[in-house]
Amino acid sequence: MAFKNLFYSFLFVVCLAFLTAPTALLAAEEWIAYSGRSNLYKVRLPKDYKIDAKEFLLGNGLMAAVETITGEVAPDLDEGGANDSIKTYKVVFQQTLGQPLDEDLIKKLLDDENLGFLEEYKQYDGYLSKMDNYFDNTGLHINDFEISYKDPDLGIRYIHVRTAISGVTKLQLVSTGSESGIASYRTDDFFKMVTLHDGHLETDKKIHDTWEAHTSPNKLFTAYYPGILEPYTVEEPKTKNSDRSEVMAFEYYDPVLKQKLYYKIYGYKFNVKLNRSAMIKVLQDRHIMRYSPKTRYMSFSNSVVEGNGAEVIETSFAIPLTDTNKTVSYARLKSYAKGNYMIVHELLGSSRLARGVFADNLIKSVEFHPEVAIEHERSDSKSGEEK
Numbered sequence: 001m002a003f004k005n006l007f008y009s010f011l012f013v014v015c016l017a018f019l020t021a022p023t024a025l026l027a028a029e030e031w032i033a034y035s036g037r038s039n040l041y042k043v044r045l046p047k048d049y050k051i052d053a054k055e056f057l058l059g060n061g062l063m064a065a066v067e068t069i070t071g072e073v074a075p076d077l078d079e080g081g082a083n084d085s086i087k088t089y090k091v092v093f094q095q096t097l098g099q100p101l102d103e104d105l106i107k108k109l110l111d112d113e114n115l116g117f118l119e120e121y122k123q124y125d126g127y128l129s130k131m132d133n134y135f136d137n138t139g140l141h142i143n144d145f146e147i148s149y150k151d152p153d154l155g156i157r158y159i160h161v162r163t164a165i166s167g168v169t170k171l172q173l174v175s176t177g178s179e180s181g182i183a184s185y186r187t188d189d190f191f192k193m194v195t196l197h198d199g200h201l202e203t204d205k206k207i208h209d210t211w212e213a214h215t216s217p218n219k220l221f222t223a224y225y226p227g228i229l230e231p232y233t234v235e236e237p238k239t240k241n242s243d244r245s246e247v248m249a250f251e252y253y254d255p256v257l258k259q260k261l262y263y264k265i266y267g268y269k270f271n272v273k274l275n276r277s278a279m280i281k282v283l284q285d286r287h288i289m290r291y292s293p294k295t296r297y298m299s300f301s302n303s304v305v306e307g308n309g310a311e312v313i314e315t316s317f318a319i320p321l322t323d324t325n326k327t328v329s330y331a332r333l334k335s336y337a338k339g340n341y342m343i344v345h346e347l348l349g350s351s352r353l354a355r356g357v358f359a360d361n362l363i364k365s366v367e368f369h370p371e372v373a374i375e376h377e378r379s380d381s382k383s384g385e386e387k
Helices: 002-028 103-124 185-192 276-291 357-365 370-386
Strands: 031-035 041-046 049-059 062-073 087-095 127-135 141-151 155-166 169-177 194-196 212-215 221-225 238-241 245-254 259-269 311-318 330-338 341-349
Touching: 041 062, 041 087, 041 169, 041 185, 049 357, 087 185, 103 127, 103 141, 103 155, 155 185, 155 194, 169 185, 169 194, 221 245, 221 259, 259 276, 259 357, 276 311, 276 330, 276 341, 341 357
Parallel strands: none
Antiparallel strands: 031 041, 041 194, 049 062, 062 087, 087 169, 127 141, 141 155, 155 169, 212 221, 238 245, 245 259, 259 341, 311 330, 330 341
């Protein structure tokens, strides 16, 4: 009888395990094929994920996109085990503001990713346990590495990072977990099931219709700005003015290049009508001398008169990198003058950003309206007389 009871108990356990197995398997299968909002990439993810997605208007019918997706697989959805089997998954999709990246720059950016993660995990005794750099069968340049580190609570953990860069796009997959978790078939599936298509998004949105207008204090020009849209913009524009000059300053950030573009628009009023020689003198004395004292070697574009009667000249030059200036290597100046009024577009950063299509579109979007400034001065003068 005791043997019979033992047999039935064993049979009950087996049946219970059989009945609950499909549920466990179903939980383990809660992954989906995700296609980014940009439709430029596809990846397999845990079903329950969080996403932060933004689009950034570049002008010329194009938009850049950024998406960050995070997911976590708990022990009951994974291979089982204790707390240290919890794995995290992260997808980072980013696009540059500049023109497509060449192969030499892509290689440098991929190497920088390695160094950046190693530096971040140095505080946890992190070291590079695996690394591979290769081209996949579509020609996509991929950097793949693992770092072993000591988690204060969980002990030895691993982070696996795979980064691909193509043209204007960076796609990065990141997973953390125990050694067995990082090596599981699910994690392997996460890193392998990826499709990436290059190119910016197409749109019919326009800067003037979408971004907020910012008219300068002296009413000499109007610029447009999208507001805070991280990571591309992180703060509102800053302005400063006097009776005869003003400046409006913007900052843009390129998440792929990890570089800033510093963009300032200066407005000036002079006592005399400006010609080409006077415009060059202003650029030399008030702008170029700040960054490069060798103004006699500077060349300027031929003057162009636009439809509104404004004369336009442009120049650009390299800026030496120093201990105090480690990022700004290039300056681009484009000036517009009409009568005794002048504005100067000053773009500082790398040549790739300062001379890119996005920078061109920023300049084109600005409205130079000295007649509004004149009317503003008259209004202020009348108000002063009435007081």
